[in-house]
Amino acid sequence: MGPTSQNSTAAPVVIIGGGIGGLAAALALCRKGVASHVLEQSSAFGEIGAGIQLGPNAFQMFEVLGLTDAINRCAVFPDALLMRDGLSGDEVTRVPLGAAFRERFRYPYAVIYRADLHRVLLEACQALPSISLSAHRKVTQVRDDGERVTVDTEGGAAIHGAAAIGADGLWSAVRGRLVNDGKPRVSGHIAYRAVLPIASVPEDLRWNSVVLWAGPKTHLVQYPLRCGELFNLVAVFHSDRYAEGWDVYGDPAELHERFSAARPEVKALLGKIDAWKMWVLCDREPIKEWSKGRVTLLGDAAHPMLQYLAQGAAMALEDAVVLADAVDSCAGDFATAFQKYQAQRYLRTARVQLTARFYGDVYHAAGATRDLRNALLMGRAPEKAFDGMAWLYDGIRLSGE
Numbered sequence: 001m002g003p004t005s006q007n008s009t010a011a012p013v014v015i016i017g018g019g020i021g022g023l024a025a026a027l028a029l030c031r032k033g034v035a036s037h038v039l040e041q042s043s044a045f046g047e048i049g050a051g052i053q054l055g056p057n058a059f060q061m062f063e064v065l066g067l068t069d070a071i072n073r074c075a076v077f078p079d080a081l082l083m084r085d086g087l088s089g090d091e092v093t094r095v096p097l098g099a100a101f102r103e104r105f106r107y108p109y110a111v112i113y114r115a116d117l118h119r120v121l122l123e124a125c126q127a128l129p130s131i132s133l134s135a136h137r138k139v140t141q142v143r144d145d146g147e148r149v150t151v152d153t154e155g156g157a158a159i160h161g162a163a164a165i166g167a168d169g170l171w172s173a174v175r176g177r178l179v180n181d182g183k184p185r186v187s188g189h190i191a192y193r194a195v196l197p198i199a200s201v202p203e204d205l206r207w208n209s210v211v212l213w214a215g216p217k218t219h220l221v222q223y224p225l226r227c228g229e230l231f232n233l234v235a236v237f238h239s240d241r242y243a244e245g246w247d248v249y250g251d252p253a254e255l256h257e258r259f260s261a262a263r264p265e266v267k268a269l270l271g272k273i274d275a276w277k278m279w280v281l282c283d284r285e286p287i288k289e290w291s292k293g294r295v296t297l298l299g300d301a302a303h304p305m306l307q308y309l310a311q312g313a314a315m316a317l318e319d320a321v322v323l324a325d326a327v328d329s330c331a332g333d334f335a336t337a338f339q340k341y342q343a344q345r346y347l348r349t350a351r352v353q354l355t356a357r358f359y360g361d362v363y364h365a366a367g368a369t370r371d372l373r374n375a376l377l378m379g380r381a382p383e384k385a386f387d388g389m390a391w392l393y394d395g396i397r398l399s400g401e
């Protein structure tokens with residue numbers, strides 16, 4: 001079935017969570033003629049957080065979803081991905097993102113303000129009558145009644161649908177019902193994020209690149225946002241602090257202490273921020289099955305990962321497109337479609353989850369491990385770097401390709 005065709009499904013698919021994954025799922029289903037109802041617990045659909053990196057595989061999904069032009073209008077296209085040693089300042093590796101990269105991977109690499117990415121998805125959903133969006137709906141229970149699903153919301157009426165998708169993120173309540181594997185794994189790594197006006201950044205550090213300063217048990221990522229008007233900083237360090245949720249402020253004193261041995265450039269950037277938003281970084285072991293009957297999971301709810309490959313949102317976008325293809329090919333048999341979708345996604349998302357952990361170790365290396373990292377990566381030809389990324393950035397095979 002094509003984008004304008006109608007699926008026989010009468011009741012909408014209920015999508016729990018209106019983040020990047022939930023909205024992408026609504027759009028992808030709509031393209032297959034399947035209506036949906038997105039339930040978001042917050043009082044409004046929106047995004048907090050800072051910048052986000054978008055690999056070529058994310059752009060492959062934007063093309064499918066018809067969002068390429070809207071994304072291009074608010075994304076920044078950096079010249080390179082750089083890793084610098086956080087102690088010596090030496091350049092460890094440089095992956096140019098120009099013509100050769102685009103030719104190799106068919107799509108570009110970009111960075112974008114999270115709120116802009118979310119807005120593009122939201123506006124696309126709002127323009128489509130077959131997508132209903134309800135804020136202030138915290139889902140408490142999802143039941144598969146055989147012929148349909150029933151979704152209970154806090155203080156609200158039950159909502160019925162043909163099927164349900166838990167796109168409710170790292171702390172997914174739907175996952176608790178389907179998989180029941182306890183809380184996410186606390187990695188022991190903390191991220192502090194901030195966005196500042198470009199005018200506050202020292203001129204000699206205003207590079208149009210994604211730069212990662214890799215130090216022992218610490219790293220800092222910097223890149224420009226919004227046509228270069230803003231500047232994104234993500235500082236990560238090992239810590240045993242623990243706080244759930246996405247709306248907690250960090251302690252600058254702890255940050256400065258953890259980065260006390262870092263390069264002056266790193267300290268100069270860290271010194272520009274007083275109020276940091278803090279994330280306690282968690283993931284889970286990969287699992288093979290995250291669907292039961294007419295209920296499935298998507299994005300971080302299904303396969304939460306550390307952000308070291310910058311791929312969590314991209315995986316959610318891919319999930320959405322693959323899931324909609326499976327629903328389309330199974331002509332309204334959601335249980336079969338969800339099995340097919342998870343089988344297609346399991347190994348790819350597991351590889352990203354596990355590789356992200358490994359990248360964290362590489363970024364935070366000390367002593368001989370750091371020396372080995374630098375020796376192996378320094379002087380690497382771009383083509384070698386491209387080959388190493390191909391499994392990820394080549395994207396996925398889509399139905400009809």
Ligand SMILES: Cc1cc2nc3c(=O)[nH]c(=O)nc-3n(C[C@H](O)[C@H](O)[C@H](O)COP(=O)(O)OP(=O)(O)OC[C@H]3O[C@@H](n4cnc5c(N)ncnc54)[C@H](O)[C@@H]3O)c2cc1C
Binds near residue numbers: 300
């Ligand atoms: C520091 C950091 C940096 C990152 N950098 C990148 C990057 O560069 N590139 C990249 O691709 N990814 C990155 N990620 C990962 C990315 O942010 C996530 O993978 C992505 O946001 C997952 O989207 P999601 O829709 O699955 O979940 P979420 O974005 O968590 O959305 C879930 C939504 O569900 C709602 N919800 C939750 N529970 C309920 C409920 N019971 N009822 C109703 N609604 C509910 C929430 O309010 C939320 O709106 C990063 C993550 C972190 C922490």
